[in-house]
Amino acid sequence: MKLLLRVMLLLVFCGVNTALSAQHDDHDSGDHSSHDGHGHATEVHEGCAHDDSYDPASVILHHIADANYFEIIHGVNLPLPLFLYAPGHGLTTGLSSMLGDDHHLKAVDGYVMNHGRVNRLADSAGDAMLSGEYDVECILHKTEVNEAGKEKDTYYAKINGQEYLLNAASVGDGGLLGGGITNFYDFSITKNVFTMLLAALLLILLWTAVARGYKRNEGQAPSGIQSLMEPFFVFLRDEISIPMIGEKHYEKFQPFILTVFFFILFCNLFGLIPFIPGSANVTGNIAVTMALAVIAAIVAYVHGNAHFWGHVLWMPGVPVFVKPLLTVVEVLGLVIKPFSLMVRLFANITAGHIIILSLVSLIFIFGNNGESVFGAAAGGVVGVAFTLFMNCIELLVAFVQPFIFAILTASYIGAAVEEHEHEHGHEGSHDVEYENLNDSNPAYA
Structure with a gap:
């Protein structure tokens, strides 16, 4: 009995930490940016064009990262349960498939699937975009320079022709130790x-x-x-x-x-x-x-x-x-x-x-x-x-x-x-x- 209790305690501790951890890979969807010298990124290639060339680093990082689903073969996934909470907006539950797949992404209550992990639209998107369901044209990756002069990878969801900034994946420390402050908490069952x-x-x-x-x-x-x-x-x-x-x-x-x-x-x-x-x-x-x-x-x-x-x-x-x-x-x-x-x-x-x-x-x-x-x-x-x-x-x-x-x-x-x-x-x-x-x-x- 003591052994079983220790196993359960160990798994609860590890499970919560992993569910709240940020395993965010650096997979690039092909969109590139240049800087205008004022701390912002100037988009070079507009639209949702993808680079089909093979990038070993991105593929490797994608496979060793955690995800909200199991990928059986490319394009065929086994969804896992989502338990997402955003202060002021409440709890959102369901399967990861409700956010679409690699070919047809969706935004549900502001949540978007970004290369295997759930992100959420920043609060600047407004309450209208943070509720309901919308089709996502693509996820755009940009490299921006913050006020301190440091480069930072950011992601945007393109919805109805507009680009909306995505928060990073939820982390256990609320983003205080890296990744930025997130506007939601992810208690989902991931692969790990x-x-x-x-x-x-x-x-x-x-x-x-x-x-x-x-x-x-x-x-x-x-x-x-x-x-x-x-x-x-x-x-x-x-x-x-x-x-x-x-x-x-x-x-x-x-x-x-x-x-x-x-x-x-x-x-x-x-x-x-x-x-x-x-x-x-x-x-x-x-x-x-x-x-x-x-x-x-x-x-x-x-x-x-x-x-x-x-x-x-x-x-x-x-x-x-x-x-x-x-x-x-x-x-x-x-x-x-x-x-x-x-x-x-x-x-x-x-x-x-x-x-x-x-x-x-x-x-x-x-x-x-x-x-x-x-x-x-x-x-x-x-x-x-x-x-x-x-x-x-x-x-x-x-x-x-x-x-x-x-x-x-x-x-x-x-x-x-x-x-x-x-x-x-x-x-x-x-x-x-x-x-x-x-x-x-x-x-x-």
């Missing part, structure tokens, strides 16, 4: 959220079946799914929990270590599946890895004993004038540890996906967008061979990364709950060994 919920459901079903197996086979050899999962359980207990946390405290944290390990593992494996229910880049989303790292840090630091906090806030055994400097360093360490967890998992998973997609892109690059059949064939041979190799590496990484995350989390917990007497015990044992060594060999005396 759907995959996390699916992973949580499978974990609950899996460990419920394992628990029933232990009750049914009490005192007997394991069988069925129990025999499959027991090696994982024993390995994580004997190689991570006990060595890192200690035999006295490990049982308290073992469910959490198991939850973190299998949650990351399942999400990684789903990310290797190129079709539904896979294809979501969950652990390659910085919001998800941040949530996991923050939870791990909270679990470790909340259980930190007086000995741990004493060493962090006022290091014993050092001169008083050095203690403030060490306190700053130790406090920074409390922040750096979860930050390293977050970046390590995110960077490894994202890098693997980018490499695979880059290898696949060789087919289109060598083929010069279909103009060279032999080039495409050569790119296919090279791309497929290396992609198969990279998929094997990715499968290995899918297992290695949750192990690293779990073992580092356990080490942080172990450092927080380690008892002072335990250290003296170790020192005493070393002294006894040294005395015995001197007694057995006078040369060392």
